[in-house]
Amino acid sequence: MLVDFFTTLRRGQLPVSLRELLDLINALQAGVADMDMDDFYLLARTCLVKDEKYYDRFDRTFAAYFNNLQLQGDITDALIPQHWLDSDFIKQLSQEERDQIEALGGLDKLLETLRERLEEQKERHSGGSKWIGTGGTSPFGHSGFNPEGIRIGGQSKHKRAVKVWEKREFRNLDDSLQLGTRNIKVALRKLRKFARTGAADQLDLDDTIRSTAHNAGLLDLKMVPERHNAAKVILLFDVGGSMDPFIRTCEELFSAARSEFKHLEYFYFHNCVYEKVWRDNQRRFSEGIPTLDLLHTYGRDYRVIFVGDAAMSPYELSMAGGSVEHMNDEPGQIWLQRILDTWEKTVWLNPAQPHYWQYTQSTQMIRQQLNGHMYPLTVAGIEAATRHLSR
């Protein structure tokens, strides 16, 4: 039976190995857990999951397995897309209305119906009494009311609580989600990976030998100070326009990066880099810095990180005079190429969700120009980007 459970977990994209399964079986045989569902859940989680970012995935898979839900490919697809469930209103129901709602039969029947509905339903839904969505009186979705409802995402409003693993307390620890206050800290600590080049060695052997020889063979120790983070980073932020929804995320990235790197230079641009960038958004027109100066000031060992949604008119990239706010003599692509030629290690972090990228022509063009080194601004994305930068 556990083999089935194990394969379900693997299909749910949890990185579990045989060794951990054996551990779990051993623990069960040793009688660590009583034969009860809650204990088994806790024990299985302790043995099989090694990072809190997988807790949520584990909870979902565990629930799915024990509710006999069929997993279709990726479990995340099998469940309801998040945006159907964003709570936009809470329907206040009177007691009378509540009384009118009748239960739809047993749990099995509910699950059965849910599966059918899932297959039928193709778009977001709110209110009403049949489809999955927010509010309303359908038995599926959240924030609504049905005496025997199944809550899918969202907060429980009527406290008809379910099992621990169905509470999904660990949802915001999943790193495929967008960055949050906690996640950003962790993500930037990963940038330190390439910042720390080998552990420090404090005894300066060469100098000690030389100096001991000078000292007629009597030992004379020479020490050198510890080596510190030597990574140099240039951050280029897109500001204004389509970047407005991402300001918070960018701020967080910026403040974390500033505390992480001693050699950090940051500049702003709008949509695409042209002949000028600036440091202060208030005085951007009076105090611009020529991009050429940038190219000549900072050495080739700098790493360049663009942060922007790369969504603009394709003309901004490909035509002279295509910029939305000034008359540019040379197209954006040329400036981008100059940067790429100067600094080999360049990545683009894009706060927009990756599955939208293909719909924006400019995003595609930039991505191509960077040889595909465009990453989503998520924990996993930053990690992938830093891996490229540190290579």
Next chain:
Amino acid sequence: MKFSGTRRYVATDDLSMAVNAAITLQRPLLVKGEPGTGKTLLAEEIAGALNKPLLRWHIKSTTKAQQGLYEYDAVSRLRDSQLGDERVHDINNYIRKGVLWQAFEAEQQPVLLIDEIDKADIEFPNDLLHELDKMEFAVYETGEVVSARNRPIIIITSNNEKELPDPFLRRCFFHYISFPDRDTLKQIIQVHFPDIESKLVREALEVFFRLREINQLKKKPSTSELIDWLKLILADQIPADVLASTDAASAMPPLYGALLKNEQDVHMLQRLAFLARREAR
């Protein structure tokens, strides 16, 4: 030999389960969680509850795995040889035992705390794979093999500053201490301050949770801050009514310095309080 919290430490069901599984199967237990949720304390309490000696190994950014096993002090041997010291003939005089060695040769099974493993170099956990798995290592200088008399109970804490390598994780059990809910917090307070008024606790928790709800805080106050804060409140004999009247909207909570450790957080709270006062007008 089951661990289920102590008089001074409230262990939730999931935590005790993880600890007991690790003890039974003799695997290291990796504990993560917000700062101040009692990760380090856990090892001390396990040692206390099971009546076993506790060995600590605090990891710093410069700590090497080898230092936990042993260190061969070649430099002082060289110096001794030049000064003609007699000790120089026995290499054992220059081998210093590390924490792991001490744990391995202990008479009674010890609890070994490896604190903040994420502070060390990335390769650090990899260098300990074999030692933690087989609980033995060889001393290169003398050819001696040190293996554990009793496999120690190993508790490893991490603050998530670095990701730990997969092979290392596979050898550990894992538990994430999530922030306690209101009832657990009440229990924890009860354990620390048995005589505290229940009204004071209620009001204090109210203020505390409201503070934690503010999203933009750089460092959210956690259990240890709450305990410190209550200690101060009791010491200053601040009555529950004062706490009740200071809803975060109208003023700063008394003795907020114990809860907020960051200047920017204090400024922000002041700003929020100011805005709320203006709105109330």
